[in-house]
Amino acid sequence: MTSTATTPDPEVVDLADASVSGLLEQAAECEAVLREAAVHQLRIAYEWAIAHPVVDAAETARGPVLPSVLEAPETLGGPGTPAVAAFTAEPLAVACGIAPSSATALLADALDLHHRLPVLWQQTQAGLVAVWKARRVAARTRDLSLDAALWVDRHTAGRVGSLSLVALDRLVAEAAARVDGESLGEKEKSGRSQWDVKLKHRDPRHGGATSEIHAVGDTLDLTRFHDIVCAEAETLGALGDDDAFEVRKAKALGVIADAQARLDLTSLLSLPGAASDRDCADVDADQVTQVRRRLIERRDAKVRLYLHASLADITADTSGSVGTVERLGPVTLDQIKAWVGKARVTIQPVLHVASDDTWSVDRHDPPSRMAEQVVLRDSSCVFPWCSHPSRHADLDHVDPYEDPDEGGPPGQTTPSNLAPLCRRHHRAKTAGAWTYQRTAPGTYLWTGPAGITAIVTPTGTLTLGSSS
Incomplete structure (x- = not known):
């Protein structure tokens, strides 16, 4: 068995005495090597994909059943690309040292470039288009029909290298409208299925005190909410907050959340136009009670943080101490205290175990304490x-x-x-x-x-x- 860990280090080139022009020449050579390697990686990915075709029942009946056929095949690329056997991406991911999701994207892009964007693939192999840009086109056209993808391929021939990403996205949208013929009403209807609000925690290396929120919803609703955020940010500025306007907009979200938490949401049921006990005698009183209870629970929603920190740091009154919050990364204890002061935060005690306990249970599902121990061991x-x-x-x-x-x-x-x-x-x-x-x-x-x-x-x- 060979090991990648024993591969000798490449020869290190001393650049200390290189001239300015020499550095630029070597930078250009390095870029050319990287582009060639990226193209070669796409070729490998394509060959790996077609080497793992879907095996039908007739073939498995004549020979041993492969492990991959125990699961449904996967269609990684867009319409017109061949499906592959289940779990095709995982060995490639391990060989490349990348996440399985990244290997899946690599396989999908390689299949799309070969079968749906042949002109772009030729130009990419010739070094006329950067691989990252070709893969961007492949990813953006994946949901289009084969005819629409080929339309994009024809109309971007010789232009992808110079087109901006915005211009490429516009061409993709035009192909969907011209070739696929999906009506605007249908797009609006299908778009509603994607409405969501997602909270994303940033790379733990950057600290856990800053996160991101992404919302997809009704254009009017989001525009109105953005106007409210901007108005609140302007108010903060008028009150003496000297942070940049963008920073004040982010802080405005907390102001709006605090105001929402102080609202008596149960009074909404008695506002003009809302159902009340007196005006809607035919409404089940239990239903009204349940609605009120849910509103109160939403107002009093708690945030649970799993904090890993030294007990001495928590009890000591020292600034600069750092703990780790699951899914967030390192956070100063001062920041934790600030969060606790403005929201209902539950601090979950964490017991670090040096080694696995020997305790066991005679059932399949572990008890909650055992499950928690495993989760704390393997994050x-x-x-x-x-x-x-x-x-x-x-x-x-x-x-x-x-x-x-x-x-x-x-x-x-x-x-x-x-x-x-x-x-x-x-x-x-x-x-x-x-x-x-x-x-x-x-x-x-x-x-x-x-x-x-x-x-x-x-x-x-x-x-x-x-x-x-």
């Missing part, structure tokens, strides 16, 4: 390079659970035999495409197709190589 899915949070993952039995009624031994559910796996990689393990074993607390050795192996540790993932 994300333990598949190589997967970052899916363990709190939203399945807890898998590393050694498969056997029903005690059918001869299974007692005590199979224990922290040392549980590991968090996201639903996709739980399926990959169950289907037999991948196997893994636990070598130490928080450390797992994975083996996949073609004998590729990787080890996941608390500090990261390392690809060990392939036995083939």
Whole structure:
């Protein structure tokens, strides 16, 4: 078995004495090498995709059933591209040292460029278009029909390298309107299914005190809300807040949230036009009570933070102490105290265990205390390079659970035999495409197709190589 860890370091070029023109020449050479490598990676991805076609039932009946056919095939690219066997992306992800989602995108882009954007693919191979830009076109046209994608390919021939991203997006929209013929009303109707408000926590390396919120909804509603935010930001400025207007807009969200929390929401039921007990005698009184209860619960909603910090730091009155909040990353304790002062925040005590306890239960599902211990030990899915949070993952039995009624031994559910796996990689393990074993607390050795192996540790993932 070869190991990537033993690969010798490339020769380091001394640039200290290079001239200005020499540095520019080497920068250009480096860019050319990177472009060529990126194109070659797309070629590899395409060959990997077509090497894993969907196997039909007739073929499996004549030979051994491959692990991948135990799951439904996956269509990664747009219409007109071939489907691939389930879990095709995972071995490529491990070999490249990237997240499975990134490998899936790489395969999809390679399939689209070959089958839906042939002119763009030729220009990309010739070095006329940067790979990142070609992949952007592939991703943006993925939902279009094959004819619409080919229309974009024809009308961007020779222009992708010079077109701005906004211009490319406009061409994609034009193709959808001209070729696919979807009416504007249908688009508006389908767009409503995408309405959502999402809270995104930033890279923990940048600290956990700043997050992002992204809203997709009715244009009028969002415009009105943005106007309210801007008006509140202007009011803050008039009251002496000297932060930049953009910063005041972000702070205005907290002001609006505080004002909302102070509202007597139950009074909304007695406003003109609203249902009241007296005016709507035919309304079930229990229903009115339930509505009021839900409004109160929404007003009194709590925020739960899982804070990892030293008890001494928490009790000491010292500034600058740092703790870690799950999903947020490092946050100063001063910031935590400020949050507690303005919202109902529940601090969940966290017990750090040096090693797995030996306790076990004689049932499949672990008790909440055991599940919490596993989640605290492994913060994300333990598949190589997967970052899916363990709190939203399945807890898998590393050694498969056997029903005690059918001869299974007692005590199979224990922290040392549980590991968090996201639903996709739980399926990959169950289907037999991948196997893994636990070598130490928080450390797992994975083996996949073609004998590729990787080890996941608390500090990261390392690809060990392939036995083939």
